[in-house]
Amino acid sequence: MLRSLLFVTLLLGFSLAGVSEVSAKQVSNVQERTEMSFGTILVDPNGDMITLSPSGSISAQGSSIISGAFTAGEFRAQGDKYAAVSISFSAGDILTGPGSTMALGSFTHNAGAAPAFDNTGKIQFNVGATLTINAPQYDGLYSGTYTIFIDYP
C-alpha cells in the first residue's frame, strides 16, 4: 500500500511537470498596445520613402515633411520566462486610401538582436516600418494592417 501511494505521487509529479512544460512553450496574449501612425505627410511630389523607427522618430528620404502625431507600433506578449523568441513580420502589406496603395514594409523592432521574455514571462517592444509614397499620391487618410509573428526559435 505504501509503495502504491509512492507510485501515485511519482506519476502525479511527472504529470505536473508535463503541464508546466506545455504552458512554457506557448506564446500567448499578444496585444497591439499602440497602432503605428505615420502622422500627416506633406508629400514630396516626386514620391518618397518614409521611415518610422521603433523609437518613434520619422524621416523622409526625399523632401516630404511630416507633422502631426506619428508613433511606432507597440506590442506585448507573454510566454516562458527567459525564453528566447523570434519576431518576424508579414510581407507585401499596403495602406489603402483615396489614391494608389502605398507599400508598407521593412519592419523593424527594438526588442534587440536576441529578444527574450523577461523574468515575468513578458516581452514588450515597438515596431517601425517604411512607407513608400507614390508620385503622385492623392490626399487623404490611408490605412492598412500587417501581421507580427512571435515564435520560439
Added chain:
Amino acid sequence: MRTLKKLGLLGIAAASMSVGAQAAHAASQTGNASAVIQNPIVITEDTAMDFATIIADQAGDTVTLTAAGSISASGSSTFSGSPAAGAFSVTGTPSAAVTLSFSTGDTLTGPGTAMPLGNFTNDAGGSPAFDGSGNLAFNVGADLTVNATQTAGSYSGTYTVTVDYQ
C-alpha cells in the same frame, strides 16, 4: 508489485509524449498602420514680370501688361526692350481645383515716385486646377501706373500670388 512498476513506466512515457506534442506554440497578431497624405502647394516664379523700357507719357499713364506678354498704354507711352509676363509653376494635389489671388497695394520703387502695380490678371482660366500629375503653370500680367513726369531710371518691386485649394 511488478505490474505497478510497469504502469509507472507507462505513466512517465505518456507524460513525455504530451510534452513533445504540445511544444512551441507561436502566436501572431494583426497590427494597424495609418498615414494622412497632404500634397503641399509649392509655387515657383519661373519668370519675373518685366515692363521693359517705357518711354513715358509726361502726363502720366497706365501701362497694361497682359498674361500673354503683350504691352499697351492707355496714354501715349511707347515701349522698347522685351516685356515679359510673370510666369509661375505650382505643384499640389493632382486634379484639385484651386483659387488664384494677388496682393494689393504693391508698388515699384526707384529714383522717382513709387509706381502702383495692380489689377493682376492670369491665364489659368476660369476654373484653375492641378493636372493629373499635380502641376499647374500660369502667367501673370498687371497694370503699372506711371506718374506724371516720372523720373527716369530702373524701378522694381514685388507682389504676392496666392494659390489655395478651393
